[in-house]
Amino acid sequence: xxRHIERVLNRVALISVSIATLIxxxxxxxxxxTCIPRNAPRKPHFRFPKSSCDFYSRDYLPLHKKNTRLWSSxxxxxxxxxxxxxxxxxxxxGVLKNHSKVLCVSxxxxxxxxxxxxxxVEDVTGVELIESLPFVSRxxxxxxxxxxxxxxxxxxxxxxxxxxxxxxxxxMERTVRKGGVxxxxxxxxxxxxxxxx
Numbered sequence: 001x002x003r004h005i006e007r008v009l010n011r012v013a014l015i016s017v018s019i020a021t022l023i024x025x026x027x028x029x030x031x032x033x034t035c036i037p038r039n040a041p042r043k044p045h046f047r048f049p050k051s052s053c054d055f056y057s058r059d060y061l062p063l064h065k066k067n068t069r070l071w072s073s074x075x076x077x078x079x080x081x082x083x084x085x086x087x088x089x090x091x092x093x094g095v096l097k098n099h100s101k102v103l104c105v106s107x108x109x110x111x112x113x114x115x116x117x118x119x120x121v122e123d124v125t126g127v128e129l130i131e132s133l134p135f136v137s138r139x140x141x142x143x144x145x146x147x148x149x150x151x152x153x154x155x156x157x158x159x160x161x162x163x164x165x166x167x168x169x170x171x172m173e174r175t176v177r178k179g180g181v182x183x184x185x186x187x188x189x190x191x192x193x194x195x196x197x
Contacts, residue, residue: 083115110135
């Protein structure tokens with residue numbers, strides 16, 4: 001009697017394994033259907049769908065259109081205006097001239113570079129960890145890729161955000177010629193904090 005039960009159980013197991021194998025093969029060979037039309041353009045115009053029926057176009061803006069949109073924003077105009085006012089004061093003090101070679105360190109999206117360019121400074125270089133063309137190139141502020149004494153003026157408004165402030169300041173100082181000027185802008189601070197900076 002036990003042999004009879006063992007044979008039945010073996011047959012059931014064999015049939016179960018066979019069915020599971022066939023189902024697995026069917027699933028592996030089956031091409032999934034999606035809601036994305038076959039004639040739809042490929043990325044980067046469309047983002048990867050989260051599900052098979054999640055389909056909509058993503059706006060892809062060329063660099064010049066993206067910059068036009070950015071430069072016309074109220075935030076951008078306000079920041080550039082603020083920097084323009086600040087740099088005008090430096091012009092009046094004789095620190096800046098049209099022929100000055102200026103380095104803007106940690107220039108972000110390039111507000112200060114645009115302000116200097118609009119004021120008539122002919123040679124402005126902006127650097128940041130992430131480039132933001134056409135104003136800002138990619139470079140590490142802690143290891144600037146410039147020769148010693150390459151600039152007349154070095155400017156930053158982000159020294160307090162630096163990972164290694166002393167190295168950051170050393171690099172700015174290294175790239176400015178003797179008799180040149182380092183300009184560091186910080187938020188309003190107490191006397192102790194200013195001394196520390």
